[in-house]
Structure formats: structure tokens, C-alpha cells
Amino acid sequence: MRIESDSLGQLNIPQSTYYGIHTQRALNNFPISKASTHPELIRAFIEIKQAAAQTNATSGNLNRSVAKHIVSATKILLNQPIDTTMFPISDIQGGAGTSTNMNVNEVIANLALEKVGRQRGDYQFIHPNDHVNMGQSTNDTYPSAGKIALIRLLAPLLNELTQLIDALGNKADEFSTTYKMGRTQLQDAVPMTLGNSFHAWLKPLLRDNLRIQSARDSLYYLNMGGSAIGSGINVSYHYQVHIVPNLAGITKLPLKQAHDLFDATQNLDSFVALSGTLKTLAVNLSKIANDLRLLSSGPRSGLLEINLPAKQAGSSIMPGKVNPVIPEVVNQVAFEYFGFDATVTAAAEAGQLELNAFEPIVFKSLFTGIEHLTAAMATLRINAIDGITSNKNRLAQDIDLSVSFATAMAPIVGYQLAAKMAKESLRTGKSLRQIAEKKNCFTPEELAHIFKVEDIVINARTPEHGLVLHAPEQKNS
Template sequence: MATDNTKAPTLGTASKTSIESAEMRREHDLLGDALVPSSAYWGIHTLRAAENFPITGVPIGHFPDLVRSLTMVKLAAARTNRHLGLLPADKAEMIESACTAILSSRKYNEEFAVDAVQGGAGTSTNMNANEVIANIALTLAGHAKGEYQILHPNDHVNMSQSTNDAYPTALCLSTLEGVKSLQRALQDLSLALKDKGAEFSDVLKMGRTQLQDAVPMTLGQEFEGFHVTVSEDILRLGEVASLFNEVNLGATAIGTGINSDPSYAPLVVKELAAISGHPLTLAPNLIEATSDMGAFVLFSGVLKRIAVKLSKICNDLRLLSSGPRTSLGEINLPARQAGSSIMPGKVNPVIPEVVNQVAYLVIGHDLTVTMCAEAGQLQLNAFEPTIAYCIMTSLRMLTAAIDTLTIRCIKGITANRQHCLDTVNNSITLVTALGPTLGYEACSHIASRALIENRRVRDIVLEEGLLSETVLDDLLCVEAMTRPSRRST
């Protein structure tokens, strides 16, 4: 390959180290020649894509699970093509060496340089992977980058593949990998909430509906409810993620398997399952599987469900800790930073607030995934890159937000026990417990008097001689109100 001492053209999101190199190599594609930094493992197709798509500033290398998944797909393909006699052993070994190098270290991640959001249904991502693997393989074998007559990105690394099966298969794999971290984070949060439920099991407080006093409960019951709702999502996440075990690898361009051996598809999926450790299966209808984004829509919906429920919990935490002196003030969130540049001593619920905002982003991503999935046409969905970006970003943000909530907030929450008890004793809605004995109308009268006269329910009942003190004490036992206690007479 010719070497030039001119500077590289601007390259969007690609590695700064690469584009600042003075040494260049010349590569060729259907549009003509272009200069690529000699230090870069990517090539001309990556260069074109980076110039065309300076969109988010987030390269695909920002998502290590996607890089690993793409690499595993290429490794499985090379092994299968070698087994079928389609790929010479020496070239298969070169590809295997390169893939092993990528899988064993993150040092090559910056070479996956194209923007995550791109036109072309992921072709740029696939080309980027092909070029990086080819050039790593060439250098490991003692050749120069760009000597594609020895090992070609498309003819050899991409053999028996199309972007339209390699890319979505990699997305399925990367989602399966990414969901592990989210499940772990949810499990940690669930356990922390359960611990708080036990710690606060004897803290009596008022429950509220529509922000109005309802009936007594314990703070422990409230946190146990949080624990259960998070635990449910761990199960739902696992159920839906299992859909990604079905892949379309071997479909090639549209699902017909053109340019692949008749036995390639089942063999390559079996090989990929062995490499990845996931129980992958070949989709029963590759035409359908190549164009359908249903699994991503459903999975994104579960991420939205998690986000909505987390946001609701954080809303409750902010309300329960509000004040600290002029509002509910039932719990104390751990102070993490000064809350105001003008009001000394103010501390804000910054951890729940940031989780709220992450939830809003995830909800927005879900709508985007829905629109992208709906916009597919005929045998392919061209908008898979944005689906991938939204899913992977939501997974990453949710995981980080949940870890932050668990470590920086939930574990440090304390209860204002006496204040909680005082609100119960002063509540008018204690009269609810008298309903089975006195009836709705009489209790309404008592509640109205208590509210107007600013008096306790107990005092009015005794004043009107409606019940004896002994019976009243039994009926107004707050602890009994936190569980079913009505008995037949």
C-alpha cells in the first residue's frame, strides 16, 4: 500500500490518537481512494461512515458488550466457514487470533469508531468490525495494515454473512450480556429495600391515598412494598430477555441465506452458542426474523416498566423526606451535597431526582424504539442502529442509576419514629376503624366534628358516650389497624 505524509481528513467520532497520526495509508472503495491513518485498525468504510454520521458523538466502541458480541459473531462465522471448507485454514486462524485479541482486552474498543446512530441498517458498524478484525489479524501475522489481498474484510471476515444477520445477532447477544448487570443492580436494590422493611417494621405511620390521610400502616410495610415491586421486575426482565436467544444468523441479506452453505446457519448458531455461553437457537423463519423487531419492542417495554416503577418509588422517597420541618418529614435521606448556592443548610433529594430523570430518558427511548420498529419496510428494518443505541443506553443508564440509588440513598435512610407516631395519633381517619361498630354515618359525624373542632377522634367518641373506654382502646389500637383484624360477633 502507498504511504503518504499528508494529514488525515476530519473523522467524526473516531479515535483522536489515530487521526492525529502523520503516517497515512491509501485505501480504495467504490467511491475511489482515501487516506487512512496508518495507526488505525479501521479502514476506508469506517472513514466514510464517520464522516457521514457525526450524530451523537457516541461511537459503537462506547458499548463494550456490542464490540464483544460482534467479535463473537465473526469468530463463529470463521470457524464454521473453515469447517465447511469455504475458508482456508490459515485465514481462519488469522481471524481467530484477531477475535481472541479483541475478546481478551478492551484496548481495541476505540477502533470501533463509527457513530452508534447511522444510516444503512448497521452496515457501517459491520464494516467497521470487519476492517478492525482484518487489520488486527494482518498485523499479528506480520503483515501491514491494509494488505487486504492476504486477508480481506469482506471476502474473508464477512464470509457467509450480511449486515442484516450479523448485526442483529450481535445486538441480541449484547442485550443478553447487558441485562446481567441490570438484573444484578435490581437484586441489590431489592435486598436493600427488604432490609429497610425489616428495620422499619415497628415504625407506625399514616398511609395516604391521593395525598390525603388514609389509615395506619408501618414504614416497614411501605418499604416491603418497594422490595416486592422491584423483585417482580427482575423476573419480568429475565422472561423477556430470553427472547434474544433466538437469532437470525445465517439469514444473510433478507433471510434466504444467499451466499452461504445450506448447512451453514444451524452450524454457525451452534458455534456462536458455544462461544458466548448463551443457549442460542436459529429462528424458525429467517425471512420473518430478519425484518421483525418485536423482541426489542417488548424488551424496551420492560425497561420502561422498570423506569416507571423506580421513578414512582423515588417520588415517594422525595415526598416522605420532604421538609424537613414543614412537610411530611417521615424519613431522612442521607445528605450528599449542599442543596443551594443561596440558602445555607439546604439539602436536596438529589439521588432520587437523578433517578427520576434517568427514568424519563428511558421512557423516551422506549417511544423511539417503538417508532423505529414500526418504520421497517419489507424485508429489513433500516432503523436498527437507533433501536440498538436506545436499548444499550437505557440498559447502561438504568444500571448506573439503580446502583446509585441503592448505595447513595436507600442504605442510608433513617426514620423519624416519634414524628410518624404523632401523625397517626392526631389523624382523623382513625375513625375508619370504628366503622364496623358504629356505622358509616356516625363515623362521618365524628370525623366532621374532629376536623372542625381540631380535636382527637377518641375524645369525641367518649364525650358522646358512643363506646366505653375499654372497647374504644381496643378498636383504636393502631398496631391492629396495620393488618386484618375484624371478627364476627
């Protein structure tokens, strides 16, 4: 054991640990979550400490030898996976993230001390606050580290979203001439193609992609240099000018200096905006999952328009039962994210005056939500979308028995007579075509057109998956 002191008194710290008294107090005070602070947040914090040491050294405020040792320690930490034994604090914590900031300060200081032959805790040579945290406050470092972490976590999400869109597009092309009945309010509407369904699913995801990228763009603006409450106290002009460019060089991200360092909201609105776009993505994914479960329902008493890949036995008591487990897990991830979004909204709204104390739960919600949505899209694409097949005979049978062709009759004989024939077809069990032929109110050419599904489904496939508008033919005068 070693003894460390702070303004509250002394505390025994295990000699084997790189963290110090502030981290130990946090471990004692916040036994909330079994999950520790996200590795990407820790990694971003370490990068901030490296950039700060370099910037403070060039400004002349930090001894160059001390800065060199701090930078060396950060490079050691960045060249290996984040060790949760060094950074063990719960991802839900009080103090607006101060504990995580100090955890990083302490680990870097003690690692640097060890590398120069000093004992851990010998802070008179390299101090967590005076040296590692120079020019900084949790007020500006914590949201900045969170933004960097979010930018990096969004990269795989956007990549997976693009792959899912492509997979849906491939199925839209594959089923571009597979005709089926469309439904509104779960009732028969008019014919369409199965490809139209996949096209309808991918379009909102394309919009999600653009919205998420737009929300991400605001994360590149950091308020580093603002120090406590954005006032810039204890921060040199040189530091304020150079800290973000130096950090951009380390992170390899196009980071920019926020114009207003005295921003009491700490850019919480950007986190709320990002969360809103992710909630919309969750809504759209859940809608796709709902449709897939419905269209694959059966295999005897449901719609059974499509076949989802069979992934596992569906029941412990009913032999042969196979459930739509992949859409089900996507639904649950979406439900989870709805809760995360509510948490982010509540936490942002509850911030008071010059600091929002609830950023830890904001970042926990966003980090977890992004990772789960990314994984959900991957399993949806690989284990469901890519392997979907159609039941063409079932789809053709539904069209043959449908009374939806009455819609195409209405312009010729009027809505009321068309509805009367549809009702007669349903009552007698005869096909609508049989009823129409019996009425003798259509020419053979009109009947051929009315019951030709290719003519009814006028929104033919194009590379853009859009509607083809056919201009009326000009008659010769």
C-alpha cells in the first residue's frame, strides 16, 4: 500500500495500481455499473493529455523534460489496448466526468514517474493536476473526449448502414419482377412487386445516413482551451490557439476550434441532435423488422410471402418450429435505443447554469446505443436480408384471387359498379375476372389491360429504384 492525500484527507492506495486517490474515491463512491468507462473515451482523453503536454511545453508553461515524460507515457498507453484495471471507474458517475479525467491524469503521471525511476505517487516530480492536467478542466476535456469517441464509433455504424442499404438494394433488384399484393392497414390494396418493398425499406435508411453524417459534423468542433466554464482561466493564449490543431494531428481527425468557448451548454444540443438521428434509424430498422416478421409468418397459417433463413430451433416444446429470431433481436435493439434517447434528452435538459453534470450518462447511452445498432444492422444483413427468398406461387395465388383489380375498373365503369363486382366476388368465391366477364361491361382489350399485373404495377424498376412516369402518347391529327 501507498498513502496519497487530497483536500479530503489521506487514503490507502494499492501499490500495484497506476491510478491514485481520486480514482480510488470514485471506486468507493460509484459502485453503480459493472461496466467501466468506455475504452474509446479513455483513448481520446489520453490523446488530449498528449496534445496538452506538447502545447504547454511549446508555450513555455510546462518544463520540457516533464512534458517529454508525459508524452512518452501517453504513447505507451495508446500503443496497447486500454487496460480496464488502470481505468476501472464506472461509466455512470457523479461529478460531470471529473473522476475519469483525474483517473487518466493519475495513470499518466504514475506511468511517467515509473519510467524515470520514481515511485508511483511521487507527485512532486510529475503531478496529475499541475502537470498532466495543465491548461485543462473537466469542463472542456470531458465533452471533447466524448466527441472524439463518438466520431470514431460512428464510423463502423455508417459503414454497416451503407452495407445494409446495398443489401436491400440487391434484393430490390432481385425481386423487381416478383409480383405480390400490396396492403394498407393490413387489407389488400393493389398489386406491387416484392422489390418495391425492399426499395421502400432502403430509402429511409439513405436519409438516416445523411442525417447521421450531418449530426456527426458538429462533433468536430471542440471547446478545448475554455478551461473552467469556458472562461479560459489558467490557459495561455498560445495554448488556446494551438491545442486543437495539435490534437487534430494526434487523432488524425479534422477537429476544429469552437468559436465560443464560453458555451454553458457544452454542446449538449449536438448530442441531443445526434441521438435523435439514431432514434430515427432505430425506428426505421424496427419497422423493417416488423414487416419481415409479418411477411414471413406461417408456414401454413400466415402470409408466407418470403422465407427468412432458418437460424435456430424456435421452441423447446414444439418440434420443427422456427422463429424470426433475427428481426426479433433488431426490434429489441431499437426498443433499447428509444430508452437511450429519452435518457440523453432528460440529461441534456437537466443541466444547470455553466456545466451539465450528467454527461457520463449521455455518453454511456450514446456509446452503447451506437455499438448495439451497428451490431444489429450487421446481423440483419448477414443472417436475414442476404438469404431471403420469395414464395412466388403463394404471391401469384394472392394476386389471382384478389379483388384489387376493381381499382383499375373504376375509371371505366365507375366506383360504385366496381365495388359491387368486388363484393360479389368475395361473396360467391368467384374470381373478379369471372364476374367482370359475366357483366359484359368491358371490351376484351379493357379486360386484358385490367388484369395484366405488369400494367397495374406501373412503377417499373430503374437503377434509382424510382417511379417511371410515362407521358401519354400523342395522337396524329
